[in-house]
Amino acid sequence: MQILPNGIEVEGLVRDFKGGVRAVDGIDLSVEPGEIYGFLGPNGAGKSTTVLMLTTLLPPTSGTARVAGHDIVKEGAQVRMAIGAALQEAALDGLLTGREHMRLQTALQGIPKHERQQRGDDLLERVGLTDAADRKVRGYSGGMKRRLDLALALVHHPRILFLDEPTTGLDPQSRADMWQEVARLAHEDGVTVFLTTQYLEEADALADRIAIIDHGKIVARGTPASLKAEIGRPTLEVEPAEQSERDAVDEVLRRFGAPVTARPGAVAVRLTGAVDQLPGVIRALDAESLTVTDFRLHAPTLDDVFLAKTGRKLESEDREAEAVPA
Amino acid sequence: MRTQIYEMARRSVLQTLRQPALIIPPIVFPLIMMAINTGGLNAATNLPGFPADTYLDFAIAVPFMQCALFACINAGAALARDVETGFLKRLAMTPMQRAALLIGQLGGVMLVALVSALIYLVVGFAAGMDFEAGPAGILALIVLALLISLAFAALGAFVGLRSGSGETVQGFFPLFFVLLFLSSMSLPRPLIEQDWFRFIATYNPVSYMIEGVRSFIIFGWDGEALALGFGVAIIGAAAAIAAASSALRTRLVRT
Numbered sequence: 001m002q003i004l005p006n007g008i009e010v011e012g013l014v015r016d017f018k019g020g021v022r023a024v025d026g027i028d029l030s031v032e033p034g035e036i037y038g039f040l041g042p043n044g045a046g047k048s049t050t051v052l053m054l055t056t057l058l059p060p061t062s063g064t065a066r067v068a069g070h071d072i073v074k075e076g077a078q079v080r081m082a083i084g085a086a087l088q089e090a091a092l093d094g095l096l097t098g099r100e101h102m103r104l105q106t107a108l109q110g111i112p113k114h115e116r117q118q119r120g121d122d123l124l125e126r127v128g129l130t131d132a133a134d135r136k137v138r139g140y141s142g143g144m145k146r147r148l149d150l151a152l153a154l155v156h157h158p159r160i161l162f163l164d165e166p167t168t169g170l171d172p173q174s175r176a177d178m179w180q181e182v183a184r185l186a187h188e189d190g191v192t193v194f195l196t197t198q199y200l201e202e203a204d205a206l207a208d209r210i211a212i213i214d215h216g217k218i219v220a221r222g223t224p225a226s227l228k229a230e231i232g233r234p235t236l237e238v239e240p241a242e243q244s245e246r247d248a249v250d251e252v253l254r255r256f257g258a259p260v261t262a263r264p265g266a267v268a269v270r271l272t273g274a275v276d277q278l279p280g281v282i283r284a285l286d287a288e289s290l291t292v293t294d295f296r297l298h299a300p301t302l303d304d305v306f307l308a309k310t311g312r313k314l315e316s317e318d319r320e321a322e323a324v325p326a
Numbered sequence: 327m328r329t330q331i332y333e334m335a336r337r338s339v340l341q342t343l344r345q346p347a348l349i350i351p352p353i354v355f356p357l358i359m360m361a362i363n364t365g366g367l368n369a370a371t372n373l374p375g376f377p378a379d380t381y382l383d384f385a386i387a388v389p390f391m392q393c394a395l396f397a398c399i400n401a402g403a404a405l406a407r408d409v410e411t412g413f414l415k416r417l418a419m420t421p422m423q424r425a426a427l428l429i430g431q432l433g434g435v436m437l438v439a440l441v442s443a444l445i446y447l448v449v450g451f452a453a454g455m456d457f458e459a460g461p462a463g464i465l466a467l468i469v470l471a472l473l474i475s476l477a478f479a480a481l482g483a484f485v486g487l488r489s490g491s492g493e494t495v496q497g498f499f500p501l502f503f504v505l506l507f508l509s510s511m512s513l514p515r516p517l518i519e520q521d522w523f524r525f526i527a528t529y530n531p532v533s534y535m536i537e538g539v540r541s542f543i544i545f546g547w548d549g550e551a552l553a554l555g556f557g558v559a560i561i562g563a564a565a566a567i568a569a570a571s572s573a574l575r576t577r578l579v580r581t
Contacts, residue, residue: 056580057418076580077421085419091412095344096337107333108420136344152416 338434
């Protein structure tokens with residue numbers, strides 16, 4: 001196993017729970033120093049269990065992993081010194097203020113006394129919580145709690161940061177703010193970020209590389225672009241000028257691919273080839289004297305990748321999961 | 327380690343100060359109970375063999391025990407909340423030693439118990455309590471009261487860590503209250519008429535804690551009562567701290 005000082009190397013990691021449930025089933029991973037690594041999967045896929053093992057909070061059943069060059073089982077204390085983590089729920093004390101959280105965390109992390117207040121203030125400013133620093137955390141919004149959680153994870157200058165679904169439940173603006181901060185940490189400060197998410201657009205926007213986990217196994221890995229290129233088949237969506245010509249347009253498009261669901265009034269196919277089919281499509285439509293008002297080419301998404309690898313759509317699972325009443 | 331303990335104790339005190347419901351009942355409720363009992367049961371002092379001239383002198387020991395019960399619930403509920411919110415996992419990610427969490431949390435609760443004990447004494451003296459053991463006895467009583475609170479707070483910490491549920495901790499409150507009532511809280515053991523009640527009170531360790539506190543007020547320095555009171559409190563505290571430490575080790579898993 002190659003040892004990366006700011007990276008993560010995982011070989012054959014397994015975690016079984018009581019009742020024979022295997023939450024993580026022999027995964028291999030290699031996270032390069034300074035990259036944002038997206039760990040993508042639906043609820044219950046094994047993401048959080050993996051994070052708990054890599055952050056030393058859950059011993060693996062078998063397999064090995066080194067985080068920041070240290071074995072997660074034999075060198076737990078060294079691992080913890082090198083990492084920061086914001087776990088799935090923002091683990092905060094609602095009775096303390098943001099500043100009191102920073103004071104406690106800096107003290108427990110062993111920051112020298114004369115540096116604690118400055119470090120806390122700097123981080124609160126960095127995550128935009130200076131104005132709210134003296135308010136009790138129970139009055140914070142979800143986004144503020146997540147930002148404080150992130151700031152707390154950073155007090156001891158970790159080289160590797162684990163973020164377990166950091167934007168779940170956040171509004172779009174808070175989510176965008178979090179993405180911006182995570183990107184800054186990786187690209188400006190050189191922090192390696194291991195990010196679990198169930199949001200495809202989050203992995204797509206942030207991650208340099210991703211791994212997709214399903215039922216405890218890694219089903220795909222690579223850069224978002226390479227994974228999408230692997231699927232390689234864009235979708236073409238065409239809206240006829242006259243709805244009476246819809247069937248004729250559909251007939252033409254079927255020569256170039258299999259029909260897929262389109263928005264109302266439009267016709268769509270997944271192309272059998274690549275983008276170079278487009279001139280042929282246009283010529284065929286022209287030959288039939290069909291006119292169109294909209295002509296859209298959709299590149300493959302990570303959801304297409306998930307569908308291809310697992311036979312299911314991740315986004316629909318997310319929606320179903322979100323629809324379940326708490 | 328010292329910094330860790332201090333910061334955890336500070337957090338515990340802040341948590342308590344910001345929840346008036348955790349401060350007012352341990353101070354006010356036992357005093358109200360004592361006032362009611364003192365008013366209603368003063369005739370008990372006429373019983374042959376009753377050891378005190380006023381029921382106040384006899385009953386003032388009880389608030390110290392009730393305070394210990396509140397310490398139990400407060401410590402347990404705080405730790406259970408840390409389990410429920412995941413705050414314990416955050417602490418586990420730091421180099422903090424497990425002992426610091428427990429000592430800090432219990433230390434914060436003990437501080438509230440100390441303030442409560444001082445208030446009970448001030449109210450007792452203001453109400454005319456006749457204290458036999460003198461100034462040194464006041465200090466010794468406070469030490470015993472804190473030991474008792476420590477034993478119960480550690481027991482609460484054990485329940486909170488073991489169950490990880492604030493509701494479970496609250497559920498223990500009636501049980502502890504029954505223990506208090508089935509003790510020599512209201513009458514000296516020899517004067518309890520019912521055999522079954524006297525039998526339970528004799529084997530109930532709470533009786534010896536109350537009698538230890540009471541002895542300072544009524545008898546001065548009673549070696550037997552103090553040995554039993556301090557002995558039961560020390561053994562109880564040691565056993566409860568050991569149990570809480572074990573529960574914390576199980577709960578705060580890290581490699």
